Amino acid sequence: MASGVKPRVKVPKTASAGETITIKTLISHKMESGQRKDDDGNIIPRSIINRFTADFNGQNVIDVTLEPAISTNPYFQFEAVVPESGEFTFTWYDDDGDVYDTSKKIEVS
């Protein structure tokens, strides 16, 4: 499923050095579990995002392994420390091999 996938991330624009910030991420994805059946009784094949990572200036913040039990439009909220100005990169890995990413800059004053 490569259509209609849109990552959305909420990161504060500024922070002070060493501050803890809260990050919220959401990606639109139907997360087909592989358990459902269509009208004819055929199993709809699994199609999910199986991994999500968040990094800051190349250092890892969180690495999540997703299973089919994660809801449609996977949402994650977590906290990160920002030692200096830089860029967060968020990456989602799809079952079909697609990789979606987005990045957010943050200024440390």
Next chain:
Amino acid sequence: MKLTRRNLLILSSAGVAATAMGSLPAFASLTDDAITELTGGAALGEGAITLTAPEIAENGNTVPIEVDAPGAVAITLFADGNPVPNVATFKFGPLSASRSASTRIRLATTQNVVAIAQMEDGSFQKASANIKVTIGGCGG
């Protein structure tokens, strides 16, 4: 005991109850197996991990879950009533502030959600919560 209609009713209802009881540990053991695989059979501590979940979830398709385990390197979530017990694994990197995360999960039916945290010293912590689900979230 004579096989009267009343006795027959008692017998059959007892049988149904026994079958129902029998099916529960089957699910639980699937989760237990997954937990044993993760921990290698190590003892599970309690107290250093918090699992925040609603008592009643109206919609099993999106149940908000929050885990918090200070000092954890990884947290794994299991749902013992789902067709596949594994839910998600959070691995925390060097820039993770608090070892907490929240997400939304699917629950097929009323069941226990179990969180296992692997701590920095290699020990494991466990927390679980029973969630009543009004409408299941696995389709079909």
